[in-house]
Amino acid sequence: MHIVYVSDGKAGHRSQALGLFKALQRQSTATVSFEEISIEDLALFSLVTGLFRRSISQLKTPPDLIIGVGSHTQLRVLLLGKTYSKAKTVILMKPNYPLAWFDYSVIPEHDGISASDCVIVTQGALNPIVDEQRHQSGRILIALGGSSKRHQWNADKVFTSIEQIVKQHPKNEIIITTSRRTPEQFVERLNAHPFLPHVHFFPVEHTPQGWIFEEMQKAEAVWVTEDSVSMIYEALTAGCRVGVIAMDRMKQDRITASVDALLAKSIVIETADLAQLPPPNAFKEAERVATYLLAH
Known part of the structure; x- marks a missing residue:
């Protein structure tokens, strides 16, 4: 599985994408690779022309999963998803566009969106941390x-x-x-x-x-x-x-x-x-989202 992450350069957004990538890597029986590309390197003109060629030169490998976090990444994720029609698009936030335009949206519960086949509701944003039992x-x-x-x-x-x-x-x-x-x-x-x-x-x-x-x-x-x-x-x-x-x-x-x-x-x-203080909670939201995506 090859993941393409459309990045807006924000560390907090990248942390969410890495959290999902690492969870998929831990759970998948196949090799999972990760390619990060900045929105600055994805000019809209090149993306539109890529629709006709069914590929764009900026990507080294055709993606299986296209991930975006942040408002400015969403249109580019959509266009990449149209270019690479076999790939699934995943937005790690409440999107500005209709939910049906993306294959999956991973949305924190405080945004008030109900879970569905294409909406995964999480407790807070994803992150790359796991409990290593070293406390x-x-x-x-x-x-x-x-x-x-x-x-x-x-x-x-x-x-x-x-x-x-x-x-x-x-x-x-x-x-x-x-x-x-x-x-x-x-x-x-x-x-x-x-x-x-x-x-x-x-x-x-x-x-x-x-x-x-x-x-x-x-x-x-x-x-x-x-x-x-x-x-x-x-x-x-x-x-x-x-x-x-x-x-x-x-x-x-x-x-x-x-x-x-x-x-x-x-x-x-x-x-x-x-x-x-309350006892530790088993927060494994990235793992749960990865399990759902791999099952579907």
Whole structure:
């Protein structure tokens, strides 16, 4: 099976496509290959002319599966699907076009679309993580986000939550990290704080690619600020117990609703006590989607 991923260059979108590719690779009895092509290399004129030739020169191998994530990839996925009629088209989001135009749409449940033969509803976006069963008892990871379209960063509120987690777990190894959105002043505040020897601070600028995924494999529990929804689902997929650090909300939307749904089901909770966190959930959404696609 050859997969062509139409890329818009966004790391979060690529993570979803890689998650599905790796799940298909794990489950398929045949060889599964992956080819990534940027939307910048797929001029619409070349795609339209490719309809008549039944191929385009930019692709090395005819695809069996054409994947797109992001609004700007959808038209190109459609045109590639028309060019390579034997391939199946898969959009990993709620599409801007009619659902029937794609063979499959993989849509997070917070978008409110019902499952059908061509719609696979998931809990959150896909990611490439699997639970490697390497969690160390008592090891804690605190992952910080920042302001977003729907959240306002409240430095004192977040810092108080961190202090409560640290204070309640004096014998636990605690790792704190930030994201690109974490305010610089807050990073400086953490750097200047006299944390105890069991607390280690790693700003995102000082971590290599894949570092946080490795930390999730080692952590028993992960606390995530509620703006970082994708990271909440990544921690759940990694097999961690997950706590949410509340933030000030500027508005309610489908993303905040997805966090509220996790809280309502007690899949994650707001607490500073490791003992109160829910047990790990078996989040294997990429595996489930791969199983469905291979069966159909």
